[in-house]
Amino acid sequence: MTDDTFYIGTKRYSSWSLRGWLPVRLAGLAVGEVTIPLAGGVTEAVRAATKGGTVPYLRHNGAEMGESLAIAEYCAEFLPALWPADRVVRAHARAIASEMHAGYRELRMAMPMSLYRPDAAGKCGTDGALADIARIDAIWQDTRARFGAGGPYLFGADFTNADVMFAPVVCRLLTYQPKISSVATAYCSAVRAHPLMAEWYDDAADEPQDWYLPAMEAAP
Numbered sequence: 001m002t003d004d005t006f007y008i009g010t011k012r013y014s015s016w017s018l019r020g021w022l023p024v025r026l027a028g029l030a031v032g033e034v035t036i037p038l039a040g041g042v043t044e045a046v047r048a049a050t051k052g053g054t055v056p057y058l059r060h061n062g063a064e065m066g067e068s069l070a071i072a073e074y075c076a077e078f079l080p081a082l083w084p085a086d087r088v089v090r091a092h093a094r095a096i097a098s099e100m101h102a103g104y105r106e107l108r109m110a111m112p113m114s115l116y117r118p119d120a121a122g123k124c125g126t127d128g129a130l131a132d133i134a135r136i137d138a139i140w141q142d143t144r145a146r147f148g149a150g151g152p153y154l155f156g157a158d159f160t161n162a163d164v165m166f167a168p169v170v171c172r173l174l175t176y177q178p179k180i181s182s183v184a185t186a187y188c189s190a191v192r193a194h195p196l197m198a199e200w201y202d203d204a205a206d207e208p209q210d211w212y213l214p215a216m217e218a219a220p
Helices: 015-027 044-049 068-076 087-102 105-110 127-147 161-176 182-193 195-205
Strands: 005-009 032-036 057-060 063-065
Touching: 005 015, 005 044, 015 057, 015 068, 015 161, 015 195, 032 044, 057 068, 063 068, 068 087, 068 161, 087 127, 087 161, 105 127, 127 161, 127 182, 161 182, 182 195
Parallel strands: 005 032
Antiparallel strands: 005 057, 057 063
16 A cells, blocks of 8 residues: 555445545546445544544645545645636635535435435435525525536536535435425436446445445435
């Protein structure tokens, strides 16, 4: 194993790992990838491998960081297109990415990311989770209307760090299938069709069954 290493958690469940993995791959960083199975609480293997005891965690060319938004910003130094070029548009992208990074606790708690959870459609829609989804849906509609004319993503043709931050929400909406707008539905389909998202889902499907967490695999 080289010093340039990227640590992530189980791909079936680790929403934060997905937020780090996407920009690392988009930017083409040459790092070894290590997946550490999550235990549903404190995972000692993660604590042993990373300074903060969390994933994702990136070691690259002398830099170390363990926050997904920090990783996204770092990757944008190698691929500037991870943020829109226009100052005003870039400010909006950073604002909604930061809101996603910091917020929506009710959605996170009620609808944990579980890519292949059976019989979850239409379930787990608590009032708080549905309110969070409504806010996210409104952000997507507004952003697509103002800045997304050139392609299927929030800011058009480029899959930016804003899309990265919302990608695990897309995963949740695909699993639990609450009612959302036609704009949000089309956006979810576009994100899911991205080659890196397809790769993530395929890798998750191939993970060993002894990595599965029973509570995350059972119908809610």
